[in-house]
Amino acid sequence: MSPSVRLQEMIRVIRGARTQGEERGVIQRECAAIRAQFRQADNGTRSHNLAKLLYVHMLGYPAHFGQMECVRLIASPRYNEKRVGYLGAMMLLDEKQDASLLITNSIKNDLSHSSQYVQSLALCTLGCMGSAEMCRDLAPEIDRLLRASNSYIKKKAALCAVHIVRKVPELGELFTPASRSLLSEKNHGVLHGAVVLITELCERNPETLEQFRKAVPELVQIMKGLVMSGYSPEHNVAGISDPFLQVRILRLLRILGRNNETASDAVNDLLAQVATNTDSSKTAGSAVLYETVLTVMDIKSESGLRVLAVNILGRFLLNNDRNIRYISMTSLQKIVQTDHNAVQRHRGTIVDCLKDQDASVKRRALELSLALVSAVNIRSLMKELLLFLSSCPPELRAHTTSGIFNAAERYAPSQRWHIDTILHVLTTAGGDVRDETVPNLIQLITTATELHCYTVHKLYRALIADISVQSLVQVACWCIGEYGDLLLRGECEETEPVQVAEDDVLDALETVLQSHMSSPATRGFALTATMKLSTRITHNVDRIRSIVSIYGSCIDVELQQRAVEYNALFKKYDHMRYPALSTTALGPVSSTAGGDLLDLLGGLDVTPGETRSLPPSVIVYEKNGVTLKLQTDRQTDTGMTITLTATNSTDREITSLTLQAAVPKSVQLQMKAPSGDVIPAHGLGQVTQTVLLNNPNKVSLKMRVRVCYTSQDFVCQDTVQIDSFPSPAW
Amino acid sequence: MMHFLLLFSRQGKLRLQKWFTPIPEREKKKIVRDMTTMVLGRKPRSCNFLHWKDLKIVYKKYASLYFCCGLDAEENELLALEVLHRYVELLDKYFGNVCELDIIFNFEKAYFILDEFLLGGEVQETSKQVVSRSIEASDMLQEVSERPCSR
Numbered sequence: 001m002s003p004s005v006r007l008q009e010m011i012r013v014i015r016g017a018r019t020q021g022e023e024r025g026v027i028q029r030e031c032a033a034i035r036a037q038f039r040q041a042d043n044g045t046r047s048h049n050l051a052k053l054l055y056v057h058m059l060g061y062p063a064h065f066g067q068m069e070c071v072r073l074i075a076s077p078r079y080n081e082k083r084v085g086y087l088g089a090m091m092l093l094d095e096k097q098d099a100s101l102l103i104t105n106s107i108k109n110d111l112s113h114s115s116q117y118v119q120s121l122a123l124c125t126l127g128c129m130g131s132a133e134m135c136r137d138l139a140p141e142i143d144r145l146l147r148a149s150n151s152y153i154k155k156k157a158a159l160c161a162v163h164i165v166r167k168v169p170e171l172g173e174l175f176t177p178a179s180r181s182l183l184s185e186k187n188h189g190v191l192h193g194a195v196v197l198i199t200e201l202c203e204r205n206p207e208t209l210e211q212f213r214k215a216v217p218e219l220v221q222i223m224k225g226l227v228m229s230g231y232s233p234e235h236n237v238a239g240i241s242d243p244f245l246q247v248r249i250l251r252l253l254r255i256l257g258r259n260n261e262t263a264s265d266a267v268n269d270l271l272a273q274v275a276t277n278t279d280s281s282k283t284a285g286s287a288v289l290y291e292t293v294l295t296v297m298d299i300k301s302e303s304g305l306r307v308l309a310v311n312i313l314g315r316f317l318l319n320n321d322r323n324i325r326y327i328s329m330t331s332l333q334k335i336v337q338t339d340h341n342a343v344q345r346h347r348g349t350i351v352d353c354l355k356d357q358d359a360s361v362k363r364r365a366l367e368l369s370l371a372l373v374s375a376v377n378i379r380s381l382m383k384e385l386l387l388f389l390s391s392c393p394p395e396l397r398a399h400t401t402s403g404i405f406n407a408a409e410r411y412a413p414s415q416r417w418h419i420d421t422i423l424h425v426l427t428t429a430g431g432d433v434r435d436e437t438v439p440n441l442i443q444l445i446t447t448a449t450e451l452h453c454y455t456v457h458k459l460y461r462a463l464i465a466d467i468s469v470q471s472l473v474q475v476a477c478w479c480i481g482e483y484g485d486l487l488l489r490g491e492c493e494e495t496e497p498v499q500v501a502e503d504d505v506l507d508a509l510e511t512v513l514q515s516h517m518s519s520p521a522t523r524g525f526a527l528t529a530t531m532k533l534s535t536r537i538t539h540n541v542d543r544i545r546s547i548v549s550i551y552g553s554c555i556d557v558e559l560q561q562r563a564v565e566y567n568a569l570f571k572k573y574d575h576m577r578y579p580a581l582s583t584t585a586l587g588p589v590s591s592t593a594g595g596d597l598l599d600l601l602g603g604l605d606v607t608p609g610e611t612r613s614l615p616p617s618v619i620v621y622e623k624n625g626v627t628l629k630l631q632t633d634r635q636t637d638t639g640m641t642i643t644l645t646a647t648n649s650t651d652r653e654i655t656s657l658t659l660q661a662a663v664p665k666s667v668q669l670q671m672k673a674p675s676g677d678v679i680p681a682h683g684l685g686q687v688t689q690t691v692l693l694n695n696p697n698k699v700s701l702k703m704r705v706r707v708c709y710t711s712q713d714f715v716c717q718d719t720v721q722i723d724s725f726p727s728p729a730w
Numbered sequence: 731m732m733h734f735l736l737l738f739s740r741q742g743k744l745r746l747q748k749w750f751t752p753i754p755e756r757e758k759k760k761i762v763r764d765m766t767t768m769v770l771g772r773k774p775r776s777c778n779f780l781h782w783k784d785l786k787i788v789y790k791k792y793a794s795l796y797f798c799c800g801l802d803a804e805e806n807e808l809l810a811l812e813v814l815h816r817y818v819e820l821l822d823k824y825f826g827n828v829c830e831l832d833i834i835f836n837f838e839k840a841y842f843i844l845d846e847f848l849l850g851g852e853v854q855e856t857s858k859q860v861v862s863r864s865i866e867a868s869d870m871l872q873e874v875s876e877r878p879c880s881r
Contacts, residue, residue, distance in 0.1 A: 054837075060759070083842070095752045117871050128750065128849070128850060162850055188857060323778050359776070
């Protein structure tokens with residue numbers, strides 16, 4: 001029986017095992033037999049036993065006891081044993097195994113073997129798993145083979161040299177002379193190896209790169225020969241003559257032409273020729289065109305050539321092959337900043353790719369579309385993006401909304417368009433927008449004074465249609481609270497007005513308050529809006545009063561607190577209600593007794609806030625005769641400087657005064673040293689402290705301040721929340 | 731350069747693994763697991779390119795076998811598809827209408843063919859005929875050396 005059948009027999013038996021356990025049993029038996037065979041003297045079956053072991057190894061079982069057998073077989077004079085031995089070495093030995101060093105001598109001998117197939121085994125193994133030490137040892141041998149051998153060996157020696165240079169970069173110098181002369185070879189295998197080797201050398205050594213720039217004309221000739229030659233059966237792939245070699249030459253030309261005018265000039269014509277003569281109907285041609293495009297974009301090409309390259313990418317976008325569309329988009333993404341206008345010409349095709357089936361293509365199309373937004377195309381492009389949003393895959397929604405908002409902020413042609421766009425996004429994908437959307441939109445609406453009527457009508461309509469999207473409901477509630485009077489007036493220039501009665505509006509707000517879909521923050525908005533309406537409506541104040549008092553015993557602490565304060569506004573401070581709730585009044589001020597530092601920091605992001613301009617200095621805390629005032633000294637759009645001033649109207653001085661502050665996540669806070677910690681009695685003195693706020697992300701500014709002091713032997717501690725800051729003193 | 735080439739079946743069984751960089755055994759197993767999971771999990775009409783760590787992954791399904799390779803980020807993915815295709819053509823020429831079973835029962839031949847086509851993670855020969863002829867000659871040499879009289 002021929003030994004090879006025994007290998008196949010073993011494979012058959014292993015595959016026949018019905019369970020993992022059975023397989024393990026078979027393999028254990030076989031391995032034991034193999035181990036026994038290894039220990040015996042040479043009996044002609046060594047190579048087959050090793051082959052069996054290699055199969056077992058591929059199944060995932062340990063095979064380290066075969067390492068020494070590999071070493072032995074490699075040293076055998078017989079080709080069949082060497083062949084399997086070298087294969088085993090590549091599979092079982094890597095440079096980390098000590099045994100790998102033992103084969104260095106065999107490799108050295110085999111590199112000079114009389115049979116080129118033995119030489120080939122040695123070269124292949126060295127090029128696959130040669131360690132740095134082995135490479136240093138054998139590099140001179142490889143260099144010799146590069147110069148004087150047949151093309152079969154030369155091509156392998158070239159790639160072996162590539163491996164050596166990767167392992168021991170200094171040895172690059174050794175191979176440079178030989179690699180230069182290899183460029184005059186006609187054999188494609190050798191030429192390919194030479195180009196790969198030269199590429200590696202140039203990438204690692206700038207001096208070598210400089211040297212090889214002189215070879216550019218030669219490379220151009222070779223390339224021209226490939227492109228313009230007729231059909232060559234030996235190297236033809238789908239009408240392209242040796243695409244593998246063409247691509248490697250193009251890559252080398254890219255490296256040589258980068259940042260160098262002369263070299264780039266020399267290849268301009270060639271690149272144009274390749275671009276126009278290469279048939280891209282199959283992958284081989286597209287691969288060459290792709291490499292050409294990459295080269296054109298990376299070297300100093302003429303602008304005409306760059307446009308040609310971008311047009312190739314544009315053509316790729318229309319290709320049926322999904323891979324080619326994907327490649328095109330990744331390339332366009334890389335150049336959209338530098339060659340913006342050229343890419344803009346293909347905007348239509350890119351936008352069409354938003355409808356592609358493939359998720360990766362969609363994602364790329366989105367990135368590109370967002371990069372292409374400009375003041376000129378914002379209206380039409382936004383239509384496409386909003387259409388995309390309505391059907392885009394869930395994992396892309398957050399990114400899309402974010403991109404749409406950025407684009408709208410930068411290029412909105414009008415405030416009304418801006419508001420409409422944001423509302424559209426909220427209606428379509430309100431659950432996937434970032435947190436700052438609500439305060440940002442509120443800010444935008446506030447500044448668009450002529451559109452208040454329009455906006456409140458739109459938002460009211462949206463609210464009665466659907467209350468599930470929290471961000472939209474929050475903005476709608478706020479808007480109704482602020483501009484409810486405009487809504488009730490029943491007239492609007494910009495849009496069809498609704499005929500709405502006070503009860504209808506209160507119904508809508510109460511639905512939000514009561515719905516299980518509404519988050520606590522949303523309820524807060526609805527409650528505040530209801531309260532604000534008490535100053536804007538005439539007939540239903542009692543209804544509002546009753547809603548508010550109900551929530552005074554709500555389980556949700558935030559809501560309860562608000563309701564209690566609003567109740568207080570009704571009862572004790574009714575004279576303040578109008579000033580407090582009219583559109584230019586103070587924001588709500590709350591205080592909580594006690595609490596940890598965690599309380600101080602927590603909750604700042606959750607509670608919605610508003611930033612409006614107010615009278616210069618405002619009292620933020622007033623208790624036990626201690627008054628804390630806040631004044632804005634300076635305000636820019638990324639920060640502000642405020643001063644806190646504490647005074648004392650009691651008849652004993654206040655001591656150990658400390659102020660601590662906390663701000664939202666992205667805001668930076670710096671508290672300067674206070675002027676002191678003792679506040680004289682009878683208002684005869686004060687303590688001031690300056691606070692610097694840096695708000696690079698321009699989020700809505702809020703602050704919590706904790707006031708601690710000792711008054712008449714009692715230690716007091718309170719926290720105040722500041723939602724709005726007064727406008728600067730000058 | 732190519733960092734690795736894997737062949738695996740629809741059930742995730744490994745049929746060939748070629749590694750062009752030194753990697754510990756445990757990590758090789760992890761990479762194989764990652765590749766099989768990623769590639770087998772792809773939807774039918776997706777494109778053939780993936781990203782994994784800092785490598786580009788190019789894969790193609792031929793009958794019941796997935797051919798999957800990991801490349802440096804600057805490699806040309808479309809050309810990699812051609813490389814995989816060329817290897818399949820070489821196997822097909824050698825075995826005559828190659829199927830998965832051929833590669834299972836003659837795995838060492840599949841490696842020998844690969845070693846005539848790629849070296850150190852790069853293409854060593856761009857002509858199909860030259861590769862086929864080299865394999866034939868090597869096989870002949872092997873046959874001769876196996877005969878008892880050649881001892």
